[in-house]
Amino acid sequence: MNLRYKITTAIVLFIALFTLSCENPFNPGIENKQNNPETLGYPPTTPDNVLRNLTLAYNQKDIELYKSCLSKSFRFQILNSDISAVGVDWWGFEQEVEYHTNLFSKGSSDGSFASPDNILLTLEIPPQSSWVNDNQIGHENWVVVLCPFYLHLYYNYSSDITAIGYARFYLKQEDGRWVIAIWVDESIV
Numbered sequence: 001m002n003l004r005y006k007i008t009t010a011i012v013l014f015i016a017l018f019t020l021s022c023e024n025p026f027n028p029g030i031e032n033k034q035n036n037p038e039t040l041g042y043p044p045t046t047p048d049n050v051l052r053n054l055t056l057a058y059n060q061k062d063i064e065l066y067k068s069c070l071s072k073s074f075r076f077q078i079l080n081s082d083i084s085a086v087g088v089d090w091w092g093f094e095q096e097v098e099y100h101t102n103l104f105s106k107g108s109s110d111g112s113f114a115s116p117d118n119i120l121l122t123l124e125i126p127p128q129s130s131w132v133n134d135n136q137i138g139h140e141n142w143v144v145v146l147c148p149f150y151l152h153l154y155y156n157y158s159s160d161i162t163a164i165g166y167a168r169f170y171l172k173q174e175d176g177r178w179v180i181a182i183w184v185d186e187s188i189v
Contacts, residue, residue: 041065044177047143051125051169054180058121058151061104067097071172071179078185103153116153116161123167124148134170142172142181149187163187 041056042049050069057066074093091099098109107114124147134142146168153161165187172181 041068044068044179047131047145047169047171047178048125048128050171050178050180051123051145051147055121055123058119061115061119063097063101063104066100066104069180070096071174071181074180075182076185077182114155114158117156118154120150120152120154122150139170139172142170145169145171151187 041053044050044053053065054069056062057069070093072093074096075090076092076096077090078088102108103115103119105115126145126147130146132144132146134144136142146166149163149165149167151163155161165185168184168186169180170182170184171178173179174181
C-alpha cells in the first residue's frame with residue numbers, strides 16, 4: 001500500500017467518525033434510553049399505564065412522575081382499622097405530594113426516618129376484565145382497579161420497612177389523560 005492510500009483512508013475514517021459523533025457508535029442505545037417508557041413513564045392513555053407509572057415513580061423515587069399519576073382533586077383514604085395509628089382517614093393532593101417528597105428524598109418531617117436508600121414497589125395490575133366501573137353519582141366513566149401490592153423500603157443503616165396488601169384505585173380521565181382520583185389503602189404494614 002502506498003502512503004497516499006493510507007492517508008486518504010485515515011482522513012475518510014476520521015471524517016466518518018466525526019460525522020457520526022452525535023450518534024456515538026461505541027455507546028449505542030443512549031437515544032433509545034431517553035425515549036424508553038421504563039425511564040420516562042408510559043403515556044397516561046389507559047388506567048393500567050397510569051398504574052405502571054405509579055410503580056416506576058416509586059422504584060425510581062421520581063416525584064414528578066408520581067405527581068403526574070394523580071388527579072388535581074386526588075384523595076388518599078385509609079381503612080378504619082388504621083385511622084387510630086395515622087390520626088386521619090384521608091388527605092388530598094398537596095399532603096400526598098409532601099409525604100412522597102419526604103419518602104423519595106427528604107425523610108420523615110419529624111426526623112425519625114431517613115429517606116430509604118431504595119424502594120421496591122410491585123403492583124400486580126389485574127386484566128381489564130377484572131376492573132369495575134364506578135357506579136357512584138359523579139363518578140361516571142371512572143374505573144376501579146383492585147391491585148395486590150408489595151412495597152419494600154430498603155435502608156442501609158436501619159431496619160427495612162415492608163407493606164403488603166391491596167390498593168383500590170379509582171381512576172378517571174382528566175384533561176385528556178387517565179389519573180388516580182382516589183387511592184384506598186388496604187395494606188398491612
